[in-house]
Amino acid sequence: MSKYGVVVMGPAGAGKSTFCSALITNLRNNRRSCFYVNLDPAAEDFTHEPDLDIKDLISLEDVMEEMGLGPNGGLIYCFEFLLENLDFLSDALDPLSDEYLIVIDMPGQIELYTHIPILPALVKHLTRTGALDIRLCAAYLLEATFVIDSAKFFAGTLSAMSAMIMLEVPHINIMSKMDLVKGQVGKRQMKRFLDADASILEEEEAEEDDGSTNPGDTQTLMKGKSFNRLNKAVAGLIDSFGMVSYLRLDVQDEDSVAAILSYIDDAIQFHEAQEPKEPIEEMEMGDEDLP
Ligand SMILES: Nc1nc2c(ncn2[C@@H]2O[C@H](COP(=O)(O)OP(=O)(O)OP(=O)(O)O)[C@@H](O)[C@H]2O)c(=O)[nH]1
Numbered sequence: 001m002s003k004y005g006v007v008v009m010g011p012a013g014a015g016k017s018t019f020c021s022a023l024i025t026n027l028r029n030n031r032r033s034c035f036y037v038n039l040d041p042a043a044e045d046f047t048h049e050p051d052l053d054i055k056d057l058i059s060l061e062d063v064m065e066e067m068g069l070g071p072n073g074g075l076i077y078c079f080e081f082l083l084e085n086l087d088f089l090s091d092a093l094d095p096l097s098d099e100y101l102i103v104i105d106m107p108g109q110i111e112l113y114t115h116i117p118i119l120p121a122l123v124k125h126l127t128r129t130g131a132l133d134i135r136l137c138a139a140y141l142l143e144a145t146f147v148i149d150s151a152k153f154f155a156g157t158l159s160a161m162s163a164m165i166m167l168e169v170p171h172i173n174i175m176s177k178m179d180l181v182k183g184q185v186g187k188r189q190m191k192r193f194l195d196a197d198a199s200i201l202e203e204e205e206a207e208e209d210d211g212s213t214n215p216g217d218t219q220t221l222m223k224g225k226s227f228n229r230l231n232k233a234v235a236g237l238i239d240s241f242g243m244v245s246y247l248r249l250d251v252q253d254e255d256s257v258a259a260i261l262s263y264i265d266d267a268i269q270f271h272e273a274q275e276p277k278e279p280i281e282e283m284e285m286g287d288e289d290l291p
């Protein structure tokens with residue numbers, strides 16, 4: 001029997017835990033079963049208490065103290081330890097039925113998604129047929145304030161793409177904290193960011209060449225010719241991949257959370273598995289209907 005889950009990823013402070021919490025509230029309000037897994041060994045305060053917490057396996061504080069590591073090195077050590085002790089996950093997740101949505105909250109250290117093969121190994125364990133067999137959707141959050149600096153936004157998009165390619169599971173990108181840019185970015189421009197339309201970068205470069213930006217401001221000073229060339233290359237890469245777009249999230253708005261949940265459900269075909277196991281005719285047919 002398959003299980004269903006979503007792994008919530010993204011840079012530090014993108015709103016992952018807040019989104020997990022809103023998702024769980026929505027699932028519970030709709031009488032759906034969920035199982036909350038916290039894999040961030042540094043997370044302390046939770047709106048919903050996790051059903052499984054990596055801190056019960058290993059403590060980041062202990063690792064830092066005993067191994068003499070900093071917070072990032074400590075986190076990598078914690079994940080390596082988790083990979084050596086996958087029964088911690090299997091024992092808790094294996095008994096869950098296909099009615100559950102497993103919500104996995106990840107830490108924000110970007111190197112986990114881009115530099116080292118820890119996350120692909122973890123995802124392989126979760127999804128392997130014949131083992132946990134979880135149909136997993138990856139949800140990558142980037143916060144909307146990144147659109148204020150388009151070079152930063154496209155760099156963030158590149159890391160979303162990197163996670164997408166590395167994990168090889170259904171993937172959605174989410175632009176979180178939409179409330180923070182209300183009134184700052186026009187609707188049409190925001191739609192272009194949501195579509196990851198990389199021509200935005202080229203237009204900005206043309207504006208700079210026109211001298212329509214202030215040559216004295218720090219951003220313009222930073223953006224020399226080679227920076228522009230780098231941006232163009234990034235834009236070309238995103239364009240040629242052609243598969244990145246964002247769903248908007250306003251975490252305070254129930255409909256916005258519900259819309260994202262339905263994308264997740266579709267990506268993992270959750271509802272298909274919830275259909276009656278017995279054909280309806282057989283359940284409803286009385287003896288008199290038999291030939
Ligand atoms: N305005 C606004 N603030 C938000 C939103 N979502 C999260 N925040 C705030 O952003 C901060 C970080 O949110 P978290 O949910 O902890 O982010 P995270 O991605 O889990 O952070 P790390 O686990 O540390 O990487 C908190 O102060 C939240 O209250 C949002 O939609 N709008």
Ligand SMILES: [Mg+2]
Nearest residue numbers: 016017040043
């Ligand atoms: Mg968090």
